[in-house]
Amino acid sequence: MxxxxxxxxxxxxxxxxxxxxxxxxxxxxxxxxxxxxxxxxxxxxxxxxxxxxxxxxxxxxxxxxxxxxxxxxxxxxxxxxxxxIFGDSRRVELRGEVMKGLGEGRYYIMKEGYRKQIEEKLFFEPFPGTLNVRVYPNYRKRVKEIREGEFISLDGFEENGRKFGRVRAYFATLNSYPAALIVPEMSQYRDVVEIISDVKLRDKFDLKDGSEVLLVIYL
Amino acid sequence: MxxxxxxxxxxxxxxxxxxxxxxxxxxxxxxxxxxxxxxxxxxxxxxxxxxxxxxxxxxxxxxxxxxxxxxxxxxxxxxxxxxxIFGDSRRVELRGEVMKGLGEGRYYIMKEGYRKQIEEKLFFEPFPGTLNVRVYPNYRKRVKEIREGEFISLDGFEENGRKFGRVRAYFATLNSYPAALIVPEMSQYRDVVEIISDVKLRDKFDLKDGSEVLLVIYL
DNA sequence: ATTACTAACGTTCGAGTAT
DNA sequence: TATACTCGAACGTTAGTAA
Structure with missing residues (x-):
């Protein structure tokens, strides 16, 4: 057929x-x-x-x-x-505000080891950079819930002797636009989450540091 | 590709x-x-x-x-x-009990005019017969909600001068098994719903008149 | 009874190109 | 610019059949 x-x-x-x-x-x-x-x-x-x-x-x-x-x-x-197939799968909403990044996100995203897996498992070509969102305090327990939910695993790899750890990814939307939430397994932060997408979200939604955004994560 | x-x-x-x-x-x-x-x-x-x-x-x-x-x-x-595409679409639960049918369901289902559309729009070959479920009173207002929700339209037709009316169909599960709920647009009953599936549901779940069933309708 | 290989047959593809 | 046609090549399909 x-x-x-x-x-x-x-x-x-x-x-x-x-x-x-x-x-x-x-x-x-x-x-x-x-x-x-x-x-x-x-x-x-x-x-x-x-x-x-x-x-x-x-x-x-x-x-x-x-x-x-x-x-x-x-x-x-x-x-x-x-x-x-998936049952009535869960959807978790987060609200927070855009935060200045440290330029680290871009560095990681550009690593071929991650990039390739993003295309393969998240099905988009990532814009080289991440959007950092500081989740409002009353939503933070949901971040924990997400971490414990079903995730897409981006495997770690080694490059020139430097190790890059495993990363958990989740399909999500930022202000209704398709994106993904990524969480390094080793990361400590529970109040800041990183978002990637196929476009520069800052430009698409004209976001400044402090702008409020709505995230929906699909577990 | x-x-x-x-x-x-x-x-x-x-x-x-x-x-x-x-x-x-x-x-x-x-x-x-x-x-x-x-x-x-x-x-x-x-x-x-x-x-x-x-x-x-x-x-x-x-x-x-x-x-x-x-x-x-x-x-x-x-x-x-x-x-x-569909957003977070609604799901409505109904509970009720199996009711003796009048054999009418079978008569309608077997009409080529409906059968063809069931295969085309609901994507299964219907078992020739319907399961009638009397919805418990406290679920009856949900039946109204369903009637007003998005439906799949099975067009009416004429056969030997007899008219067969338009029928609304909804994807659904009966005790988690894929099925469809069908509602003739002209029908009056609000407390009895008809279910069709690709198998004889009575046998699959060993249902007798009076057996309780769980319906989930996906609007 | 299965699964899966081979070979002949159809269908689908896309470069080139007309409109 | 577009869309969409032709046609030779590439690909996917299935009947027959081996294991």
Missing amino acids: NDCRVFMILKELALMGSMNRYTMIHTSELGKRVGMSQQSASRWISIMEKRGLIEKEKYGRNIRVKITSLGRVYLKKAHFDFTM | NDCRVFMILKELALMGSMNRYTMIHTSELGKRVGMSQQSASRWISIMEKRGLIEKEKYGRNIRVKITSLGRVYLKKAHFDFTM
């Missing part, structure tokens, strides 16, 4: 915002996001339109697409499957 | 229980479930083993597989994607 192609692209379109409204897309960008050529992405868009999973319309030289109710049902089913 | 094949099969294996333990599988059954031949399923299992997503071991003439932590991460990512 080639249904899986259709699912993959449908999911990507949903993530690009085509769920409830017509969204302008570029077949080359879509192709890049799902790992195929512009030509293939274009072809699949046509196939999916014929199958009634999306609506497509020309928009000047571009196209706009919108997921149909049938397409939505396809996605819903997959979502249901994952709910069956 | 053929990653989507891997995802699809990994999800299926997870649904078959390979997430946390070695599970005996049959490549022919797996193939049927994902819509490919026994030979292809066998080949993909080998590929996924090489890629470190599952562990495989011979078990007599059969094989046993177990999803690795890397495989789990793949699934987790997809689950996270769906959480981004």
Whole structure:
């Protein structure tokens, strides 16, 4: 069955915002996001339109697409499957304020040993730097809860005789934008957490030191 | 990318229980479930083993597989994607007791007009019959909540001049087993709900009239 | 009964390119 | 700029069958 192609692209379109409204897309960008050529992405868009999973319309030289109710049902089913697999998984909210970093985050993120695992296990290319968030006191016991929850393990490694320890990662959102929380297993701090993402979060949300942010961690 | 094949099969294996333990599988059954031949399923299992997503071991003439932590991460990512798409979707619990049906459910389910849509939009072949559940009084206001929530629409149709109305469907579980709740749009009853599934639920859970069941509806 | 190899067959891919 | 067509090459599929 080639249904899986259709699912993959449908999911990507949903993530690009085509769920409830017509969204302008570029077949080359879509192709890049799902790992195929512009030509293939274009072809699949046509196939999916014929199958009634999306609506497509020309928009000047571009196209706009919108997921149909049938397409939505396809996605819903997959979502249901994952709910069956993982149960009703926990979500933990944290609030805190942005803190000046020490530039260390950038140093670590750039290490090939971590970078590679971030791409492999968190599925994004990290912006080279971390956002440090000081969690407000009344949320700090939740940090402990997170540490004890299910995590994604980024293995430690050695480089030029220097050891880099194992790091725990968690899928998360910062102000609703997809990101990840990373916690070195050796770290002591319980009130400061580090966030990585595929963009510079400081710029995306115009964050200054002291800005309040909302984190949601998905265990 | 053929990653989507891997995802699809990994999800299926997870649904078959390979997430946390070695599970005996049959490549022919797996193939049927994902819509490919026994030979292809066998080949993909080998590929996924090489890629470190599952562990495989011979078990007599059969094989046993177990999803690795890397495989789990793949699934987790997809689950996270769906959480981004649908937000933290609601789940509603109902409790009630099994009720004698009037044989009507069977009559409706067997109508090609509904059957086809069940396979297309709910993704299972329905057992020909419905399980009627009388919801306990203190759960009845939740039935209203469900009716007003997001539903999957099974369109009405006409057959030999007789009209069959539109039906609302919801993904659900009965005693944790995947099923669907169906509600004819015209129906009056608010205290009795009808459940369909791919198996005879009465037999699966050895239900008699009056047996208590737990329903979870995923809106 | 299984799983899994081989070989012939289809499908899908993407470079080139028209629009 | 875009999207989307053609077509030869690459890849995935399955029937047959060995183990």
